[in-house]
Amino acid sequence: MSCSQSSNPPVDVILDCQDTVGESVVWDERGGALLWVDIIGKRIHRFNLAQSTHDVWDTPDFVTGIGLREDGGAIVGLMKEVCLWDFGDSWQSLAAIEKDRPDNRLNECGVAPDGAFWVGTMQNNFDAAGAPIEFSEKTGAYYRIQADGKVKRLTDNRFGITNTMAWTEDGRFLTADTMANQIYAFPFDRDQQALGVPVPFAKPLDRGLPDGSCLDSEGFLWNCRVAGGACLARYTPNGQLDRIVELPCSWPTSCSFGGPDLRSLFITSAKFTMSERHLQTHPHEGNLYRVDVGVAGLPCHRFQRIPKPT
Numbered sequence: 001m002s003c004s005q006s007s008n009p010p011v012d013v014i015l016d017c018q019d020t021v022g023e024s025v026v027w028d029e030r031g032g033a034l035l036w037v038d039i040i041g042k043r044i045h046r047f048n049l050a051q052s053t054h055d056v057w058d059t060p061d062f063v064t065g066i067g068l069r070e071d072g073g074a075i076v077g078l079m080k081e082v083c084l085w086d087f088g089d090s091w092q093s094l095a096a097i098e099k100d101r102p103d104n105r106l107n108e109c110g111v112a113p114d115g116a117f118w119v120g121t122m123q124n125n126f127d128a129a130g131a132p133i134e135f136s137e138k139t140g141a142y143y144r145i146q147a148d149g150k151v152k153r154l155t156d157n158r159f160g161i162t163n164t165m166a167w168t169e170d171g172r173f174l175t176a177d178t179m180a181n182q183i184y185a186f187p188f189d190r191d192q193q194a195l196g197v198p199v200p201f202a203k204p205l206d207r208g209l210p211d212g213s214c215l216d217s218e219g220f221l222w223n224c225r226v227a228g229g230a231c232l233a234r235y236t237p238n239g240q241l242d243r244i245v246e247l248p249c250s251w252p253t254s255c256s257f258g259g260p261d262l263r264s265l266f267i268t269s270a271k272f273t274m275s276e277r278h279l280q281t282h283p284h285e286g287n288l289y290r291v292d293v294g295v296a297g298l299p300c301h302r303f304q305r306i307p308k309p310t
Contacts, residue, residue, distance in 0.1 A: 007293075008246045014266075015047055015054060015288040020130065022268030022286060023212065024065035024109060026300045027258030034258055035074065036268050036288070037063045040130040044076070046087075047288065049259060060091055062130070065109025067117055070302040075117050077109035079124075082117060082145050094149045097121065101157070104139055108175075108212070110165035114190065115304030117145040118154075120162025120175070132273050138179065144193060147304050154195045164213040166221055168237065174201055174221060176210035183210050183223065185239070202239040207231055212254030217262075217296045224252035224267065232267070234293070245293060249285055250274070257297020264290050265297065 020040035027034055033048040039062055046055040065077040073086040080099070084092040098104050098121055108120040122140040127133050140159035144152045160179025167173055173186040173195060181204040187196030201221075208229020213221050219237040230250050234243040249269040258266050271285040279285060 007243060009291055009293065011246075011248055011289050011291045013248075013284055013287050014290045015045075016284075017045060017054075017286065017288055019045075019268065019270065019286040019288075021253065021270040021272045022288065023254050023270075024067075025212075025254050025256045025266055025268045025288075026066060026068055027256050027262070027266070027297075028068055029258075029299055030072070032260075034256070034266055034288070035066055035068070036254070037066050037076075039064055040126065040272060044074075044085075045288075055087075057087070062105070062126075064106045065119070067109060067111040068300055068302045070115065070304050075111070075303045077106040077119050079105045082106075082109075082119065095145045095151050097143055097151065098141075101139065104157075107140070108162045108165055111301040111303050112144070112165075113167050113301050114193075115147065115302065116193075117303050118165055119143050119145065120159070120165070121157075122159070122161045125161075126272075138177075140177075142175070142195070152193060163211045164223065166213055166215050168215070168219065170237075174213065176213070176223070178209045178211060178226065181205070181209050183213075183221075183235075183239075200239075202235050202241065205229075205233055205241065207233065207244070208251075211252065212268075214255050214257060214265075215298055216257065216293075217298055220295070222255055222265065222293075224255055226251045226253055226270070232265070232291075232293075243293075245291060247289065247291075249287065249289065250278075250282065251285065252289075256300065262297040262299065263292060263295075265293050266290050 019038040025036035061078040105124045123135045140162045141157040142154040164176040173188040183201040184198040185201040208225035211224040211226035213223040221235045232245040251270040267289040
């Protein structure tokens, strides 16, 4: 591994949430709060930074990701469907994904710059009780969900674990296959809403495996290194490793810039599959972290929901 610098800025635990698989953190600038999910815990978190208030909602199924909506609600990925949710008990189904593949589930989710909701799928890796199960097939694919619920397939089913969703200003879609330890760059035709042939974005890194990512205001990609990576890797727009930031958690899973000036980087983490012995000596696994990496981020995109007829 070589890069321009490695750094160890102070990393704060801002919430002792003890998620089994924390994921999909986003910053709601309107409410001054972070939103994220605990996949195995079947719950959604909201943490208000200024007030230090923490809300938790149970979900009707294992929850895989969350995005913000322009109308103030949220859009949520469950195991096999995408739902609209308004921070309560009501869930409105918007789209079903891969009904013909019962062994697959949704994984990574994100709102694209055009206001559509993208999801990636994978072969399911836990049972009905949330316990890990073995999996090895590469059956994941990517889909785009419009505001009217129309689903467009973007790829065939050839990915192991779909992770990372970032859209660059020069028209690329950056994503990762965790199983392959590879981040890819797809050419993205915005007019046709189609992906081209992917190419490797960066060389495989020998620090864990790639999970969730976000872009900063300079166009650099911040990638969480899961499965023992215990760090964030920052890549230049052309895929060169720029920096490693060490973290006090073994499995960082997703990241998002937030705070009033978008200068704090927030990181979720997981403790899925970890032994009791490990957790006794590493009590902060599964918590929410914050670090100042010296650069500002970008605001999260919002899903454009079609208004109801009046």
